[in-house]
Amino acid sequence: MIGMFAYNIPFASIFVMMISAIITPLLPNRNRIPEKLSCFAVGFVGLMSAYLLYALTAGGQTQSFNFAMGHFPAPWGNELRAGPLEAVLSLVFCVAMLLSLTGNFSSTAEDIAPKRRNIFCVLVNLLTASLLALTYTNDLFTAYVFIEINTIAACAIVAVKESAETVRAALRYLVMSLVGSGLVMIAICLLYDLTGHLLMQNMHRAIGELVATKRYMMPLTVSLALITAGLAIKSALYPFASWLPDAHGSSTNASSAILSGLVLKGHIFTIIKIFYRVYGLDVIHVLRMDTVIFILGITAMIMGSVHALRQKNVKRMIAWSSVAQVGYIFMGVGLNTIAGIAAACLHIIVHACVKPMLFTAAGGLSNAAGHKKGLHALMGTFYVNIWAGLGLIAGACSMMGIPGFAGFASKLSLTLASFDHSTVVWALTALAASSVLNALYYVPAVIVVLTHNKDAQKNFTAPAPTMSYKVSMLIFLALNFYLGLFCVPLLRLITRGVNVL
Amino acid sequence: MNEELRAIWQTFFNWVMGIGPRPENEVIPPEPPPDLPFTQKPRDKYSRFHEATLKERYNQWLEIHGLHLFSVLYAGLSVLTCVVIVSLLLATVAELPPFGHERNPANNEVIRRYVEHGGHETGAQNIVAGLILDYRAFDTFGESAVLFTAAVSVLMLLGASRSNKPDDGESPLRHHHAFSKNDTILRGVATLSIPAILMMGCVVVINGHLSPGGGFSGGAILSTALILAANAYGFGRVHDFFSERTFIVSSSTALMIYALSKGYSFFTGANHIHSIIPKGTIGDILSGGLILPLNICVGLIVAGTLYGFYALFSEGDI
Numbered sequence: 045m046i047g048m049f050a051y052n053i054p055f056a057s058i059f060v061m062m063i064s065a066i067i068t069p070l071l072p073n074r075n076r077i078p079e080k081l082s083c084f085a086v087g088f089v090g091l092m093s094a095y096l097l098y099a100l101t102a103g104g105q106t107q108s109f110n111f112a113m114g115h116f117p118a119p120w121g122n123e124l125r126a127g128p129l130e131a132v133l134s135l136v137f138c139v140a141m142l143l144s145l146t147g148n149f150s151s152t153a154e155d156i157a158p159k160r161r162n163i164f165c166v167l168v169n170l171l172t173a174s175l176l177a178l179t180y181t182n183d184l185f186t187a188y189v190f191i192e193i194n195t196i197a198a199c200a201i202v203a204v205k206e207s208a209e210t211v212r213a214a215l216r217y218l219v220m221s222l223v224g225s226g227l228v229m230i231a232i233c234l235l236y237d238l239t240g241h242l243l244m245q246n247m248h249r250a251i252g253e254l255v256a257t258k259r260y261m262m263p264l265t266v267s268l269a270l271i272t273a274g275l276a277i278k279s280a281l282y283p284f285a286s287w288l289p290d291a292h293g294s295s296t297n298a299s300s301a302i303l304s305g306l307v308l309k310g311h312i313f314t315i316i317k318i319f320y321r322v323y324g325l326d327v328i329h330v331l332r333m334d335t336v337i338f339i340l341g342i343t344a345m346i347m348g349s350v351h352a353l354r355q356k357n358v359k360r361m362i363a364w365s366s367v368a369q370v371g372y373i374f375m376g377v378g379l380n381t382i383a384g385i386a387a388a389c390l391h392i393i394v395h396a397c398v399k400p401m402l403f404t405a406a407g408g409l410s411n412a413a414g415h416k417k418g419l420h421a422l423m424g425t426f427y428v429n430i431w432a433g434l435g436l437i438a439g440a441c442s443m444m445g446i447p448g449f450a451g452f453a454s455k456l457s458l459t460l461a462s463f464d465h466s467t468v469v470w471a472l473t474a475l476a477a478s479s480v481l482n483a484l485y486y487v488p489a490v491i492v493v494l495t496h497n498k499d500a501q502k503n504f505t506a507p508a509p510t511m512s513y514k515v516s517m518l519i520f521l522a523l524n525f526y527l528g529l530f531c532v533p534l535l536r537l538i539t540r541g542v543n544v545l
Numbered sequence: 546m547n548e549e550l551r552a553i554w555q556t557f558f559n560w561v562m563g564i565g566p567r568p569e570n571e572v573i574p575p576e577p578p579p580d581l582p583f584t585q586k587p588r589d590k591y592s593r594f595h596e597a598t599l600k601e602r603y604n605q606w607l608e609i610h611g612l613h614l615f616s617v618l619y620a621g622l623s624v625l626t627c628v629v630i631v632s633l634l635l636a637t638v639a640e641l642p643p644f645g646h647e648r649n650p651a652n653n654e655v656i657r658r659y660v661e662h663g664g665h666e667t668g669a670q671n672i673v674a675g676l677i678l679d680y681r682a683f684d685t686f687g688e689s690a691v692l693f694t695a696a697v698s699v700l701m702l703l704g705a706s707r708s709n710k711p712d713d714g715e716s717p718l719r720h721h722h723a724f725s726k727n728d729t730i731l732r733g734v735a736t737l738s739i740p741a742i743l744m745m746g747c748v749v750v751i752n753g754h755l756s757p758g759g760g761f762s763g764g765a766i767l768s769t770a771l772i773l774a775a776n777a778y779g780f781g782r783v784h785d786f787f788s789e790r791t792f793i794v795s796s797s798t799a800l801m802i803y804a805l806s807k808g809y810s811f812f813t814g815a816n817h818i819h820s821i822i823p824k825g826t827i828g829d830i831l832s833g834g835l836i837l838p839l840n841i842c843v844g845l846i847v848a849g850t851l852y853g854f855y856a857l858f859s860e861g862d863i
Contacts, residue, residue, distance in 0.1 A: 048816070055815065059808050062690065066800045069697065069793045113683040115814035116666070119655045122683040163701040170694050177687070189687030193694050200698035211702075230634070237641050240650035250650065266637045 046107055050099035054111055054126045054180040057089045057134060058173055065169035068162060078165035079152070083145050086172055090138030097131035106540040110182060118182070119243050125182035129389060129541025132534075133313060134179050137306055139523070140396045141172055144301035147404040147516030151411060155205045155296035164204050167197040171302065175310040184232055184322065185242045187314055191228060195221045195278070198307045201299040202291045213290035220277055220287040227274030234267040235322075244321040255327050265331050271318060272333060279311040281374055282344030285367045289351070293360035297407030300359060301400035304366045309392045312373055316385060320545055325380050338378025338467060342474035344371025349481030357417045358406045361485060362399070365443060368478055369395045375471060376458050383461035386539040391454035393534070394442070394527055398450050401520035402439035408432030408513065409493060412504055419489060424497030428504045431517040433493055438524050440486035445479050450524045453531030455479070563598040668824030669754040669833040677759075678836045682807050685839075689846050693800055696792075696850040703857040704789060728777070735777035742770040746848070753840035754833035760840040764847025771852040780860050783852075789863040792849045799842040806835055 064085040068078045100107045108127030112118060145152075145168065156164055170193055177190040199221060203214035236242060238260050239250035254260050277284040292300045319328050328334050348368030355361040369391070376388030412428040413421045426433030442451035455475060462471035509517075527534070642649040658666075659676055667675030677685045750763030775783045813820040825832030856863045 052812065052816070055811060059804065062686075063801070063804055063808075065690075066693070066797050066804060069797050112815050113811045114679070115810070115820070116680050120658055120680050121814075122681055160701050163697050166697050167694070167701075170690065173690075183684075185681075186684055186687065189684050189691065192691045193687065196691065196694045196698055200694075200701065203702055234637065234641070236651065238650055240653040241655065260640065260642075262640050263637045266633065 046099055046109055050096050051109065051111065053092045053096040054124045054130070054176075055113070057092055057176050058124075058180065060085055060089055060092075061169050061173035061176060065166050065173060068166045068169060071162070073158065073162045076149075076153070076161070078162050079145065079149070082165045082168050083142060085169065086138050086142045086145070089172070089176070090135055090142060093131055093135040093138055096126060097128060097135055100126070100128050100131055101537065101540070106544050108544045119241060119246055122186055123182040123243060124180045125244075126180055127541050127544045128537055129545055130179050132537060132541065133309075133389070133392070134176050136393045136396050137172070137175050137179070137309070140305045140400050141168070141175075141302060143516045143520055144298055144305065144400040144404065146512045147400070147520070148296070148298035148301065148407060149512045150510050151297045151407050157206065160204055160206075164201060167201050167204070168298075168302065171197045171201070171307065175306055178310045178314050182244050183242050184235070184244060184247065184318070187317075188225075188228060188232055191278070191311070191314070192225060194307060194310060195225055198303060201302065202295040204299065205294075205296040207294070209290075209294045213287075213294045217287045217291040220284070224274040224277035224284075227270045227277070229274075231267045231271035231274065234263050234270070238263055238267070244317070247322050248324055251323055251327060255330060264327075268323060268328075268331055268333055272315065272337070275311050275315045275318075276340070276374075279308045279315065280367055280370055281340050282347050282367060282371060283340070285344070285348070285370070288367055289355075289360045289363040292363035292366065292403075293357060297403055300363070300407075301403040304363065304403060305396045305400040308366065308370060309396050312370070312377075312392060313389075316377060316388065317545070319377065320385065320542070329380055334378050334380035336378075337374050338380075338470075341371045341374030341376075341378050342470060344368060345375065345474050345478040346371075346481065349478055349485070353481065353485045355485075356419055358410065358419050358422060358489065359403065359417055361419070361489065362402050362406055365402075365482065365485070366395075366399060368482065369399070369443070371478070372454070372458060372475075375474065376461060379461055379465050379471070381461065381464055382539065382542055383464060384458075386535060386542050387454065387457040387461040389538045389542065390457050390531065390535055393538075394450045394454040397520065397523045397527060398439050398442045401435050401517070401524065402443075404513075404517065404520070405432040405435030405439060408509060408517075409436060414504065419492055422489075423492050423495050425504070426493045427496070429509050431509050431514050435517050435520060436493055437490050438521055440490050442524055442528070443486055444483045448525065448528050450527035450531075453528050453535075457531070457535055561599040563601065664827050665824075667833060667836065668827060669836050670828055671754050671756060671759070673757075674754045674759050674836055674840070675833070678754075678839050679834065682835075682839070683811070685843070686803060686807055689800060689803060689843055692846055692850045693796055696796060696846075696853055699854060699857050700789070700793075700863075704862060732777045735773050739770050739774055742766060742773070746770065746844070750840055750844035751830070751837065754836040755828065755830070760843025761847055763840070764844040765851060767844060767848035768851035768855075771848065772855050775852075775856065780856060780862075783856075784863070787849075787852070787863070792853050792863055796846050796849050799845040803839055803842045806838065810835060 064081055068081060071078050071081065106128055108125065110118065111124040111126065113122040113124060115121070152161070152164070174190040174194040174197065178187055178194070181187045181190065195218075199214050199218040202217055203210050232242075235247060235251075238254060239247045241247045241250060251264065254264060273284075280288040292304050295303070319325065319333075323331075325334075345368050348364055348366070348371055352361050352364035352368065355364060373388045373391045373395070376384045376391060378384070379387075408429045409422050409425045409432045410417045412425040412432065416422070426436075438449060442449035445451045445455040459472065459475060462468050462475075465471065642651075646652075659672060659680065663672040663675045663680075664670065667679040669675035669679065746763050746767035746769075748763075749758035749766055750760055753759030753763065771783060771787065810820060810822065812818070822834045824834050831837070853863055
């Protein structure tokens with residue numbers, strides 16, 4: 045049985061982040077105290093998640109438990125649920141969040157007015173709390189409430205940098221995201237009407253009965269379509285991804301890293317939970333949603349990269365590459381097998397570690413080139429900020445799937461997972477084509493950065509990278525290599541987690 | 546035959562590339578006087594249409610008609626999408642279980658316990674208050690946090706940008722509302738009704754666990770009193786006792802009290818520890834455990850947020 049301390053960690057994680065968000069507006073706004081508090085809280089929650097992961101998997105056994113929020117047991121009160129998969133995801137979310145904050149500590153100070161930085165920290169804490177709640181919740185309505193917090197906070201951290209571009213991007217993001225929330229809300233209402241429950245396992249049981257007796261199939265299909273569409277808009281699955289490059293490409297580096305690396309992943313994990321725990325993989329297959337997701341996933345893998353090829357701004361290029369990577373995750377979900385979902389979860393983790401590194405690196409490089417973001421302006425910046433250059437090269441190798449880098453591990457597991465599936469030819473073709481396309485835009489970017497440019501280099505007057513930047517980048521690089529070289533134990537852990545999900 | 550085809554191809558190629566012969570009847574525009582400003586130069590490209598390549602002609606056409614075409618297409622597609630979604634949803638609603646039927650799936654053991662045991666389990670006479678602030682208090686905590694998130698976001702976007710403007714007392718926007726300060730009727734009515742509205746709001750908040758109402762509705766009533774006061778006496782008068790700082794401190798403190806007290810309740814409930822919070826007698830004003838203080842907290846957050854939104858959107862400042 046699990047210890048008292050570990051048992052309370054899911055609840056404590058959410059509450060630590062919530063309370064640090066609530067207390068931040070009251071703090072003095074000097075010496076960057078709010079940001080330090082955020083970093084401290086995120087780090088503390090990360091440590092707790094690591095301990096929870098250890099406690100749940102200690103001794104080779106896999107445990108999971110439910111945590112009643114209050115004095116009333118589950119169908120009446122709210123409930124949280126924790127297993128190895130939830131623990132490892134919240135650990136990764138916390139690590140990526142912490143590194144995104146510390147890595148961009150100086151660029152945040154440049155981009156955000158001092159008066160706004162306080163509230164930026166409130167929003168970052170709320171975002172972390174909502175990601176943790178989405179990871180741990182066992183109740184569909186609680187998930188909706190935290191999706192709302194996530195939506196508002198995510199739009200606000202785009203607009204935190206004052207410029208016409210970011211305000212326009214944030215408005216666009218807000219409109220798209222609210223359409224998504226609305227669809228999810230309608231779907232939850234339909235599901236409640238059909239099942240009479242909001243707790244995931246009770247809904248699963250009721251849906252199983254409905255499908256077995258073929259009753260209410262049409263509303264059930266519509267609810268699945270609406271909830272998938274709503275969350276797909278929020279997680280930028282290709283045809284719904286038009287908001288992403290503006291929002292991720294124009295905001296400050298920390299926001300871009302958090303949005304691309306974490307916010308998308310929270311919604312994707314919610315989809316996985318809904319597919320797996322509410323409807324069940326059999327029902328998903330009966331209602332044909334796995335095929336839809338699979339086709340959209342491989343379309344996104346190709347189209348995201350095609351759009352990225354046309355970009356001249358390095359951050360927009362990386363943002364479009366996120367669309368392609370989200371496609372990989374959805375392809376794994378669309379395989380509709382345990383192996384496919386485990387591979388998708390591994391890709392969530394890999395992308396959550398690599399994409400913030402790429403954005404941090406791109407921010408460092410464009411800072412070295414005097415705040416220019418065009419790819420041509422970055423010529424020779426590797427020699428000004430070697431840490432950022434290394435980050436870009438490692439991130440590019442990872443995205444292309446070079447062995448030894450993180451992206452290779454998840455692409456390999458996606459490939460292996462697709463062999464069990466009837467659509468293996470399509471999956472392999474899409475994986476190969478998308479990897480080549482990734483190389484087509486990442487390799488030129490790396491070449492540009494590595495090319496010596498004597499004339500421009502004289503004009504580079506950027507200060508040397510700070511200590512926090514170097515340390516964060518070092519940890520990012522180490523994580524990248526760790527995930528690339530030692531992914532097998534992690535994949536096994538994820539598979540165990542999916543099995544008890 | 547081959548020659549003819551080649552000639553046709555050549556003509557077509559010239560047409561695409563814009564190197565065709567000049568037509569007989571073309572009117573060549575006179576050279577513009579050299580000292581004409583740039584913006585008034587006649588656009589000779591349109592008059593020599595045949596010399597433009599197909600791509601240039603397409604771009605010109607797009608420049609003239611593109612926006613119109615886009616807006617027509619956009620409107621058409623929007624209407625089409627809406628019609629499809631609306632009909633799909635209507636068809637779905639028609640298939641749903643009939644409204645209010647006793648054998649609906651939603652009439653299950655969850656609802657039964659709320660209705661039958663809600664009173665003595667939560668201590669609240671108003672079952673809805675017991676439901677949202679005791680059974681499912683975590684969701685309501687999330688809802689209050691949504692309001693808090695929205696409020697700090699709007700405050701950041703509209704309020705904090707004021708630091709760029711010269712700030713000597715009144716902002717220029719305030720003078721637009723100067724006339725309302727002399728509106729005798731508005732001020733008279735406001736003087737009479739504001740105390741009543743405040744009382745009403747407090748009653749709705751404080752009796753939330755006994756009668757319909759609660760923090761959300763009572764907070765909305767309280768905020769209308771503030772909005773009325775701002776319109777009748779000017780925002781400056783409200784600012785004297787409800788500034789940006791007051792707003793932040795009251796919202797944060799209320800949410801903090803909510804988080805800490807409910808955190809204690811969650812912690813004791815989950816770990817099966819006896820909670821020291823008494824339930825009281827059903828129907829008393831001091832009953833319902835934490836519901837009364839939580840309603841007050843939610844009321845403060847809602848009142849502050851709604852007034853804050855109004856002030857920020859109409860004045861750019863609280």
